[in-house]
Amino acid sequence: MLLRLLVPSFARVLLWASAAQSAECGSIGSRATLPATQIFKYPDDTFLENLHVLPSGHVLLTTFKSGNLTSINPGVTNPTPQHVVTLDGATGLSGITEIPSTAGTLYAVTGGIHTGFSFQYGSLSVYVVLIVQLNGKPCGLLVNKIPYPDTAMMNGLAAIPNNPTLVLSADSLGGRVLRINILTRQVDVAFSDPALGNGGNPTMPLGINGLKIKGNYLYFTNSGRGTYARVQIDNFGNKVGPVQVLATLPGSAPASMTYAYDDFDFDRCGNAHISLHDYDVVRVTASGAQSLIAGGLGASPLFESPTAVAASRDGNSIFVATGGNYTATPPTGGQVLKVNLSLPSKC
Ligand SMILES: *[C@@H]1O[C@H](CO)[C@@H](O)[C@H](O)[C@H]1NC(C)=O
């Protein structure tokens, strides 16, 4: 409702159409985008992969630069990244999830030896980290490292809300959902399905990418297929229903490295906000309506390859991570951006 009160920007709509390549006229709606604030941009070529908001409001960051879990405080002006904990054996980190029923103290993070848009086969682990606020910043202690031997990718990560010990990880290259017991250290494949693979896309090797669990459903994006979908699971992460596609890439162009859904998160009203390479964040409502919500070609600040979205603790704002511009010379670094969603008080 509030969005409709904003002055529609015709130019933005045109830019959106071009950003979405051959978007069908009118299919996305003609809303203006929401303003964004850039919290931080890496001065080097650090590719920011994922982020998660801590109870303190500090934001955890994973990058492809090192095995260092990092945080940033969006509540101060010109914040700088702070070291949280070094996850040994990793040169790049990917997914982050909070372990339920631990009052925001226990987190799982995936990482391994990073090689381009993949990891060295067999190098990946789930790291379990205890995080406490100490001297005004998050301080981490590595409490468990669980190797996952037979994969080259662990991407999005999600804890099962009704099961305090199981986390699920997206194997984007194998088209599988991997299951890890953070207590017993047992690992296996929860399920695989053609809907989790990249659909044979010759230019986008990644299939299932972002993961979130809400109710009895596992929600996920699939980069290569250009889908945002959900599947019913039980409390052990087993698939107990068919995959339901909720939205597809807005244009008719096939997914590619510069046109693909990446990771996402839900807001207070249950809308999904999905990062969409190369410049966009789209909203998909519970009924499946999709619109450009932030970023866009020509936006200021420009979102340079959005990789992930994380809702604030109150669900009224989103933080967006970007990879930066790795095709520019010299390559530019990832950003952390914040968008106030201006949600109505009653959803
Ligand atoms: C990772 O953290 C360690 C410990 O603070 C630091 O010595 C190292 O330089 C960091 N590596 C990178 C790439 O930032």
Ligand SMILES: *[C@@H]1O[C@H](CO)[C@@H](O)[C@H](O)[C@H]1NC(C)=O
């Ligand atoms: C990266 O930089 C190139 C050259 O400046 C530009 O054309 C392209 O739009 C940029 N891409 C992103 C994702 O910022």
Ligand SMILES: *[C@@H]1O[C@H](CO)[C@@H](O)[C@H](O)[C@H]1NC(C)=O
């Ligand atoms: C977000 O925007 C709404 C108005 O749309 C405003 O009332 C609210 O204070 C803003 N929140 C923050 C954290 O800036």
